[in-house]
Amino acid sequence: MELFTLAFMQRAVLAAVFTGLAAPAVGTYLVQRRLSLMGDGIGHVAVSGVALGLLTGTSPTWTAVVVAVLGAVAIEVIRERGHANGDVALALLFYGGLAGGVLLTGLAGQSASRLQEYLFGSITTISRTDVWVTIVLAAVVVLVCVGLAPQLFAVAQDPEFARVAGLNVRVYNVLVAVLAAVSVTVAMRTVGLLLVSALMVVPVATAQQVTRSFRTTLGAAMAIGTAASLGGLVISAFASFHARVAPGPTIVLLALAGFMVTWPLGVFLRSRQRMRAPFPAVQPEQHEVTDEHPHEHGPTCGHVAVPHGDHVDYVHDGHRHAPHGTHYDEH
């Protein structure tokens, strides 16, 4: 436990908690628009921003924020103007950003390992100022995502309806893009630019296995993101007494493990929901009585009971048995 008395570890814990909260908050809106890979696109663009910082000798965090925001707005503009699916716009920026970043790093005379700190994260070397920047930016992202939830939800759910409802859809779209860019740079030091999208998307995918409403999905994703981020950091810290375990990939793998555990539960819940959906309230054409019936249907008989109009049908080997007096009808 004395690990947590070390200053660098305390800074790492703070950064992990705030990143874990902010990334899934924006991620929920990205997944809702079916733009799960947007975080990846912005992450690739931000590589160029980091390299620009290394080249010019300014703070890579701030150049990354600026370039990521510009890239995110560019993605939105291409999406809107081109009337195209976001994936083409994303693809264009993916490659440009990554190639530009590697090229600029070389020009700056920096080694690949310096860039790697940003590509795959290095949460334990985070400085005091960087922690404060992370906390403030993450807090802003979370406040906007939660405070404007009704508006952001409506715009992502149905942009045309939102426009007729008088919302300025373009402003909200750019706002989400900027929030995504900010959380990419916030998560840059925690899980790295190439893995940041995982922290935005995997907690949301995990949460929606078991949730039915948007609000619980948003809340659960933020909780899962924080747990994965903190848990991954702690696991990697203790494991590093024995082997070299990087925190970034540990956090992402822990989040994925969470998804793998929840997924079968989601499959089960969805199939049960489908099985129990009521049959249309249509009366059968004719009165057809089942053959001799070996047992009595009831709440404990084990057969799925499905509402059908004013009664219940029991699903029995591909048949629907409806109780009728002393016998069962085929429905």
Added chain:
Amino acid sequence: MTTPHTDPVHLRDGAVSIGGRPVLRGIDLTVHAGEFLALMGANGSGKSTLVRAFTGLHPLTTGHLELFGTPLHDFDAWQRVGYVPQRASAASGVPASVWEVVASGRLTRRSLLRPLSRADRAAIDEALAVVGLGDRARDGVSHLSGGQQQRVLIARALAGEPDLFFLDEPTAGVDLASQQALAEALGHLKARGATVVLVAHELGPMAPLVDRAVVMRDGRIVYDGPPLDDHAVPRAGLEPDLGAHAHHPDPAHHDHTPHIGSPLEGGQA
């Protein structure tokens, strides 16, 4: 007839082009307060485009449009307008409950960062009750049938308590039971004195509600008068009578198709 200055919809000599191609030409249409207007016609006749022009989603190339006597450009009383877009589903990439989708229709009357008031909650509950989904409020919207999802979209428009409704083919691909529920909900609106513009292929159970029919063909209005029965529409539209069953939704819907060849071009596909 009310004065032309307060009619819910007043369009003079309207035209709409999409991607440089003229789609609607020479449209003169005034919808009077309290009227239930059915906008009919074959696929591609421009009836959905006309409704989208009324709501500002498609800009007019020429012509003059007023909503409640205010030019569209200056119109900001969007809480008076309820829009039910043509959708196959009310679901999106993340689960959402029926209540949440309907509540988003209340945003026209809520200011930023203000929590839901008691009046907001009452309006949402009433909207759900009108479409007969009061008991499904907490269910995920993707778990509902197609017809029930259409009713959710109508409830969403109802939640803002507007007095002018645009409904874009709410009955496309909806089973008869849900069509009846839709017709009941629309009858409720009509009884409240709302103005309704309904885009429909066939009216089915909604036929008794219609006061006035407008038939479109190839981007122009070819009939404007008392309601027609479903089989008279093709004749009014000067179309060969394809029967009542040639009602497939337009497959050439471009919203979600990636245009790889031209990602940077302006305009809308």
